[in-house]
Amino acid sequence: MWISSLVVTLPSDSKRALAITESLRAIAVITLGEARGVRLPVVIEASDGVTSRYWYQWIESLPGVQHVELAFVSFDESDEALKIDSDGAPSPLAVGCGMPGLFVGEEEAK
Amino acid sequence: MSANATTSRRNFLKSAAMAAASALAADSVFGEAVNPVPPGGNELPVLPNVTWDKAPCRFCGTGCHVMVGVQDGKVVAVTGDRQAEVNKGLLCVKGYHVGMVLYGADRLKTPLLRKNGELVPISWDEAIAVIAERIHTAPQKFAIYGSGQWTIPEGYAANKFIKGGLSNNHIDPNARLCMASAVTGYISTFGVDEPYNCYDDLDHCDTLLLWGNNFAEMHPVLFSRVVDRRLRGESIELIDLTTRHTRTSQQANHVLVMQPQSDLAIANCIAHQLIERNAWDREFVEGFCNFRGPGTPASLKGEPITFEQYRAEVSQYTIERTSEISGLSPQQLTLLADRFADKSRKVLSLWCMGVNQHTQGTAMNNLLHAIHLLSGHFGRPGDGPQSLTGQPSACGTVREVGTLAHALPGGLRVDDEKGRQIAEENWKLPAGRINPQPGYHTVLMWEKFCSPSDTEGALDTLWVQVTNPGQSLPNLHKLFNRKADLDGKFLIVSDVYPTATTELADLILPSAMWVEKNGIFGNSERRTQQWYRMVSPPGEARDDCWQMIAVAHKLFELNHEGMKDRDGNFLFTQRDESGSEIPLWEWEHYYDINIDERLYEEYRQFTRIKHKDLAPYPVLAKARGLRWPVVELQDGTWKETRYRFVEGTDPYVEPAKRFQFYHSVTGDDRALIWFRPYVVPPEVPDEEFPFWLDTGRVLEHWHTGTMTMRIPQLQKAMPTAYVEINRDDASELGIRNGDAVKLITRRGELTLPAWIDGRASCPPGHLFVPFFDEKLLVNQLTLEAHCPFSKEPDYKKCAARIERVTL
Numbered sequence: 001m002w003i004s005s006l007v008v009t010l011p012s013d014s015k016r017a018l019a020i021t022e023s024l025r026a027i028a029v030i031t032l033g034e035a036r037g038v039r040l041p042v043v044i045e046a047s048d049g050v051t052s053r054y055w056y057q058w059i060e061s062l063p064g065v066q067h068v069e070l071a072f073v074s075f076d077e078s079d080e081a082l083k084i085d086s087d088g089a090p091s092p093l094a095v096g097c098g099m100p101g102l103f104v105g106e107e108e109a110k
Numbered sequence: 111m112s113a114n115a116t117t118s119r120r121n122f123l124k125s126a127a128m129a130a131a132s133a134l135a136a137d138s139v140f141g142e143a144v145n146p147v148p149p150g151g152n153e154l155p156v157l158p159n160v161t162w163d164k165a166p167c168r169f170c171g172t173g174c175h176v177m178v179g180v181q182d183g184k185v186v187a188v189t190g191d192r193q194a195e196v197n198k199g200l201l202c203v204k205g206y207h208v209g210m211v212l213y214g215a216d217r218l219k220t221p222l223l224r225k226n227g228e229l230v231p232i233s234w235d236e237a238i239a240v241i242a243e244r245i246h247t248a249p250q251k252f253a254i255y256g257s258g259q260w261t262i263p264e265g266y267a268a269n270k271f272i273k274g275g276l277s278n279n280h281i282d283p284n285a286r287l288c289m290a291s292a293v294t295g296y297i298s299t300f301g302v303d304e305p306y307n308c309y310d311d312l313d314h315c316d317t318l319l320l321w322g323n324n325f326a327e328m329h330p331v332l333f334s335r336v337v338d339r340r341l342r343g344e345s346i347e348l349i350d351l352t353t354r355h356t357r358t359s360q361q362a363n364h365v366l367v368m369q370p371q372s373d374l375a376i377a378n379c380i381a382h383q384l385i386e387r388n389a390w391d392r393e394f395v396e397g398f399c400n401f402r403g404p405g406t407p408a409s410l411k412g413e414p415i416t417f418e419q420y421r422a423e424v425s426q427y428t429i430e431r432t433s434e435i436s437g438l439s440p441q442q443l444t445l446l447a448d449r450f451a452d453k454s455r456k457v458l459s460l461w462c463m464g465v466n467q468h469t470q471g472t473a474m475n476n477l478l479h480a481i482h483l484l485s486g487h488f489g490r491p492g493d494g495p496q497s498l499t500g501q502p503s504a505c506g507t508v509r510e511v512g513t514l515a516h517a518l519p520g521g522l523r524v525d526d527e528k529g530r531q532i533a534e535e536n537w538k539l540p541a542g543r544i545n546p547q548p549g550y551h552t553v554l555m556w557e558k559f560c561s562p563s564d565t566e567g568a569l570d571t572l573w574v575q576v577t578n579p580g581q582s583l584p585n586l587h588k589l590f591n592r593k594a595d596l597d598g599k600f601l602i603v604s605d606v607y608p609t610a611t612t613e614l615a616d617l618i619l620p621s622a623m624w625v626e627k628n629g630i631f632g633n634s635e636r637r638t639q640q641w642y643r644m645v646s647p648p649g650e651a652r653d654d655c656w657q658m659i660a661v662a663h664k665l666f667e668l669n670h671e672g673m674k675d676r677d678g679n680f681l682f683t684q685r686d687e688s689g690s691e692i693p694l695w696e697w698e699h700y701y702d703i704n705i706d707e708r709l710y711e712e713y714r715q716f717t718r719i720k721h722k723d724l725a726p727y728p729v730l731a732k733a734r735g736l737r738w739p740v741v742e743l744q745d746g747t748w749k750e751t752r753y754r755f756v757e758g759t760d761p762y763v764e765p766a767k768r769f770q771f772y773h774s775v776t777g778d779d780r781a782l783i784w785f786r787p788y789v790v791p792p793e794v795p796d797e798e799f800p801f802w803l804d805t806g807r808v809l810e811h812w813h814t815g816t817m818t819m820r821i822p823q824l825q826k827a828m829p830t831a832y833v834e835i836n837r838d839d840a841s842e843l844g845i846r847n848g849d850a851v852k853l854i855t856r857r858g859e860l861t862l863p864a865w866i867d868g869r870a871s872c873p874p875g876h877l878f879v880p881f882f883d884e885k886l887l888v889n890q891l892t893l894e895a896h897c898p899f900s901k902e903p904d905y906k907k908c909a910a911r912i913e914r915v916t917l
């Protein structure tokens with residue numbers, strides 16, 4: 001399971017912003033947060049990195065979207081792609097985006 | 111994991127993800143006084159048994175800082191460092207994943223020697239002895255090919271070993287391929303290398319003019335500073351002067367698509383317009399500049415010219431003629447001239463590989479400085495010309511340490527007697543030890559290595575560290591692959607993973623990387639950044655610097671005179687507090703002291719010569735990097751410099767001077783305004799090869815992809831190279847998206863998938879291929895023609911043909 005979050009910058013025109021918000025709300029794997037002005041937090045749940053990226057690019061391509069910033073990426077141990085080290089590298093290796101307190105390892109999830 | 115645990119984990123991750131995005135949505139990261147870092151920096155997450163320490167990101171020249179979380183001897187987490195001015199906690203997609211770069215499954219863990227065509231494991235003792243023996247037998251046939259990813263102490267040790275120990279100057283770095291033109295541009299304009307300004311300009315400019323620079327993908331965190339300003343409601347105009355539409359173009363107010371190489375004409379046209387309109391800054395120019403022409407024949411030094419001569423030269427670049435050369439409309443050229451003519455705006459020019467990887471790279475650098483000096487758009491925050499680098503320590507290790515074939519540390523040169531004397535004194539060498547003849551620059555070095563041993567000046571043993579020339583050199587068939595057919599050649603490669611270069615290696619040395627060793631980098635804005643070793647390297651991998659010192663000591667044991675200083679001591683002798691020599695060449699003792707600190711402090715004495723003073727190691731260890739010159743204040747604190755040559759910020763500018771170019775070429779504290787003409791590139795499209803071929807990088811991968819292609823997330827995001835082609839060209843050739851196509855140049859051919867209107871888009875007649883993919887080596891096709899002064903090759907333009915592959 002891949003969980004990532006983004007900040008989508010909406011257009012200042014409220015009608016267009018609403019249209020984008022509604023498009024996003026219609027997608028089951030996307031959860032919307034509370035917008036701060038034109039900046040809308042969004043969480044994507046996807047089965048793998050490729051699907052996650054597909055949604056990222058789809059959002060980016062929506063007419064009127066000004067900018068998309070990645071805020072958080074995490075991925076699950078069960079993902080084949082993570083079998084990266086024969087020496088027992090940490091898995092999952094959690095990576096955050098530079099905002100405070102966002103590191104997720106197996107221990108915290110329990 | 112049970113179903114309940116899975117659900118709870120997913121919910122936990124979702125809420126963490128939402129918290130991250132909400133925090134980011136609420137914050138304006140680069141804004142002033144927004145989201146201040148709490149005293150003590152308690153922004154790090156509390157994770158059980160995880161310790162955190164700072165390091166610069168391993169990848170690009172931006173020099174973002176990360177905080178690295180370590181648990182049980184492994185890197186388990188990475189976050190952007192909020193205390194770092196460069197990135198204020200942000201990272202790009204490569205930076206998020208930088209911790210994983212240590213843990214690729216195929217890390218090299220033991221030395222491998224090719225015996226009867228097979229690579230077989232050997233001991234370190236044998237590996238070191240084999241290298242020392244080769245060098246001892248023919249020291250002048252030996253060369254080192256290094257890197258802008260070497261740490262400063264690594265590069266310094268290699269430089270001292272070969273120039274001070276072997277009296278051989280055949281050392282050059284991969285940075286020759288990416289920023290050598292910026293070096294010659296700065297030196298010929300200001301008399302000393304490296305930008306006078308810094309990233310703060312991004313926070314202050316009104317117009318950001320990108321010269322052939324896909325800023326959004328290549329320096330994404332710096333680009334965020336610009337986007338962030340816009341999100342805060344500031345008006346910042348972005349002008350993208352480019353040969354193809356990129357992600358940067360998507361954010362630009364004006365996208366000016368020019369013909370390759372026409373940047374020379376455009377810059378001259380701007381200068382002509384400034385003079386025609388009487389909009390040049392007479393006071394600044396008369397006070398602080400001289401004029402210079404290329405000379406006959408054109409040279410790096412050129413010859414003095416008057417303003418009237420300069421005016422006559424640039425007057426050839428009328429709007430009409432420049433429009434013909436560049437393909438820009440008269441309105442677009444006028445727009446550029448308008449911005450430089452307007453002194454109320456702050457104009458920042460940025461460039462990177464588009465300008466540097468250019469057969470007229472030095473000239474183009476000269477011209478960018480010229481239009482800023484002529485217009486007076488210089489010296490205020492946000493108002494000036496600035497080059498960016500691609501590698502994390504191209505500035506620190508290459509430009510400052512002087513790991514180039516002609517250079518010595520601190521901006522000194524081997525062909526200058528005084529420079530040699532200073533180096534010999536600092537290194538305690540007998541007088542005359544350093545060879546006055548510059549060594550081979552990169553292209554020549556590989557030509558000489560790929561020539562039969564009995565050829566004049568041929569090299570037989572080449573040691574590559576921290577780089578992958580088997581993928582990144584231009585015209586690979588000529589400059590690299592030929593080695594396979596030659597007898598007597600011995601290629602040594604120190605690296606962390608198998609690469610296109612190790613394919614032909616005779617000896618492979620497994621190296622430690624990034625936080626597996628102590629290190630110091632120097633980024634694009636003169637910022638020197640230190641970190642400590644945090645985890646152990648895998649298997650028998652060892653530090654590159656140790657490898658160099660161990661070989662030096664083996665030569666010392668073989669009684670090689672060059673490995674002794676003038677008192678007969680080993681060149682790299684270090685002593686403990688009791689005065690006993692520490693056997694650094696024995697791995698078990700290498701970390702008995704912090705050798706990085708010792709080498710850095712030895713190197714630091716060179717840095718004051720050209721006013722590039724670095725901070726003492728303990729000061730650096732506490733900072734998130736400091737921009738040189740760093741000087742000590744009366745109260746004992748250390749102060750960095752944001753703007754050189756500018757009174758009030760540069761401690762070396764004398765009072766009441768306003769601007770002082772104190773290393774001026776002309777010795778009168780003035781910078782040079784150069785005229786350099788437009789020159790047709792050495793290879794242009796024709797009937798047989800009708801397309802321009804451009805190569806470069808993509809957001810997800812760093813350089814040859816040896817690290818980022820081993821990070822599953824990045825590999826999956828961008829798994830293969832492709833050729834970007836214009837939609838109309840594709841339809842005319844019957845090419846559809848994803849079709850296999852054959853790309854052919856005079857030097858080779860390559861089959862790869864076509865991408866039409868993908869992430870970026872090319873104008874008609876133009877193709878683009880990224881070079882990160884080791885399975886699709888586009889540099890088999892590129893041209894090794896290079897700038898006559900910087901010797902930097904042009905990867906951005908050669909002639910190509912494209913054909914659909916019929917299966």
Ligand code: SF4
Nearest residue numbers: 167169170174202205
């Ligand atoms: S912009 Fe460069 S230095 Fe910064 S995180 Fe990305 S790759 Fe690393």
